[in-house]
Amino acid sequence: NLGSKRVELEITDLAFDGKAVAHLDGKVVFLTGGLPGETVEAEITRTKPRYSEGVVHRILKASELRIPAICSHFGQCGGCTWQDLIYQQQLEFKKKQVTDCLQRIGGLMEVRIHDVVGSVELFNYRNKMEFSFHVTEDGGFTLGLHSRGRFDDIFDLDKCFLQSEVSNRIVHWVREFVERERIPVYDVKKHTGFMRFLMIRQAKRRSQLMVNIVTNYGEIPSREKLVRELTAAFPQITTIVHNQNGQKSNVATGEIETVLFGCGFIEERMFDGIFRIRANTFFQTNSIQTETLYRAAFEMLNPDKNDRVLDLYCGTGSIGILISHYVDHVTGVELVADAVEIARENAAVNNVQNITFYQGTVRDFLKKPQASETDHNIVIVDPPRAGLHPKALARIIKLKPKKILYISCNPATFARDAKELVTQGYRLPEVKPVDMFPHTMHIELVGVFHPD
Numbered sequence: 001n002l003g004s005k006r007v008e009l010e011i012t013d014l015a016f017d018g019k020a021v022a023h024l025d026g027k028v029v030f031l032t033g034g035l036p037g038e039t040v041e042a043e044i045t046r047t048k049p050r051y052s053e054g055v056v057h058r059i060l061k062a063s064e065l066r067i068p069a070i071c072s073h074f075g076q077c078g079g080c081t082w083q084d085l086i087y088q089q090q091l092e093f094k095k096k097q098v099t100d101c102l103q104r105i106g107g108l109m110e111v112r113i114h115d116v117v118g119s120v121e122l123f124n125y126r127n128k129m130e131f132s133f134h135v136t137e138d139g140g141f142t143l144g145l146h147s148r149g150r151f152d153d154i155f156d157l158d159k160c161f162l163q164s165e166v167s168n169r170i171v172h173w174v175r176e177f178v179e180r181e182r183i184p185v186y187d188v189k190k191h192t193g194f195m196r197f198l199m200i201r202q203a204k205r206r207s208q209l210m211v212n213i214v215t216n217y218g219e220i221p222s223r224e225k226l227v228r229e230l231t232a233a234f235p236q237i238t239t240i241v242h243n244q245n246g247q248k249s250n251v252a253t254g255e256i257e258t259v260l261f262g263c264g265f266i267e268e269r270m271f272d273g274i275f276r277i278r279a280n281t282f283f284q285t286n287s288i289q290t291e292t293l294y295r296a297a298f299e300m301l302n303p304d305k306n307d308r309v310l311d312l313y314c315g316t317g318s319i320g321i322l323i324s325h326y327v328d329h330v331t332g333v334e335l336v337a338d339a340v341e342i343a344r345e346n347a348a349v350n351n352v353q354n355i356t357f358y359q360g361t362v363r364d365f366l367k368k369p370q371a372s373e374t375d376h377n378i379v380i381v382d383p384p385r386a387g388l389h390p391k392a393l394a395r396i397i398k399l400k401p402k403k404i405l406y407i408s409c410n411p412a413t414f415a416r417d418a419k420e421l422v423t424q425g426y427r428l429p430e431v432k433p434v435d436m437f438p439h440t441m442h443i444e445l446v447g448v449f450h451p452d
Helices: 087-104 165-180 223-233 287-301 318-326 337-349 362-367 369-373 390-398 411-423
Strands: 006-014 020-024 027-032 039-047 051-061 128-135 141-146 154-156 195-203 208-215 237-244 256-261 265-270 273-278 308-312 329-334 355-359 378-381 403-408 430-434 444-451
Touching (some): 006 027, 027 039, 128 154, 128 165, 165 195, 165 208, 165 223, 195 265, 208 265, 223 237, 223 256, 237 265, 273 318, 273 337, 287 318, 287 403, 287 430, 287 444, 308 318, 337 355, 362 390, 390 411, 403 411, 411 444
Parallel strands (some): 027 051, 208 237, 308 329, 308 378, 329 355, 378 403
Antiparallel strands (some): 006 039, 020 027, 128 141, 128 195, 141 154, 265 273, 403 444
16 A cells, blocks of 8 residues: 555755655655755655655654744645745755756756845745635634645634734734624635635835735625724725625636725835736735846846837736836737736826837737837747747747847746747847745746847
8 A cells, every 4th residue: 555655765856846856766756845965754645657756754864954944834835845944055946946947948058047136035025915715614714825735725824924914913803803793704615605815915115005805796794894993903904905706716816896995906116116006916926026036137138228128928017117217118018908907007107108008918919010010129028937828939039129038937938938039049148046935946037038
């Protein structure tokens, strides 16, 4: 019976998903728990033809890289994987991940890979957290985060160190209110019940805070009481919104949004720009470190007043608006209609005249005549984790830009796209990785491609 097979293993490395790597009978074993250099007792839980998976039960010989994790939920929570690893070493592994991807997937051996720029804040760095409600077997409920690898197992959050102290207190307050008022809680398996998510967003530089309550269809019971008592308990709250989501998909966005208190958005300052954040729009999750990322990007790009920029996957327009001061014109393209609306608001708030936004897919925009007629000589891409669609990439190359700035949150898809760009006559002198998410395996990176 494999379920109970305990083995002693030596951990040699870390994989990209934060799992530890060991070997058994000439085959790779991916383990949950454990650090390089450790001898562990592990249980093999799954065996595949080319690799096995397992869980570390006991550390027999600890690594000198190991430190105590400060969070009581560490190990159970799917959020942090590396809280028990010295921060400098986390950065080394992230650099190795970028190097491996560029060389193995991209075949790019010559690119200079800078050391990872570490985060200023190691804890309390997130400006957005989502918490899920779920009913329990005994008729109660939990409000917290997902257990590692489980969509249907939510543990009660005591304290998350990645968010602010006030956010932690709001979670406790809302849990007690829902219990006291006996508001029905959603069941993620049966798709019944009412309270679904609690989202907290904060503007770190402007001390503004949004509470977003996501529910099934309908009014929140004791709504006025909730708003009155919550704002009295937390004067830091500047707006409260209610999103209704009756879809089965387990996402904390809503189809119907009502503002219960305040103006319905918060504003964050970045460099000398002001950016609006609504409940359902994307904004980089680490405000302070986003400046570091953009600074690295702009320095590498080195734009001038004659440049015409095409900003693809522009979201709420932050990169385009910030770079608009240094160039002739910016055209932003974004699929999500709400994001485009906010991008236009952001341009107005920042009094930026030389920017235009188009709503639609990047692929469709690049097909249009205006894409090729407006002689954009710089293209900026900040795509989702999947990277660039091959057709979009082919059309970008067709525009023959003199520089392509690529901001990526996934070294593997960046390497794949970089390989294609290099094949098509572009060169990539260097990449700068930036750590936006300490204690997780995520890494952002930025590179500028030039025609050879």
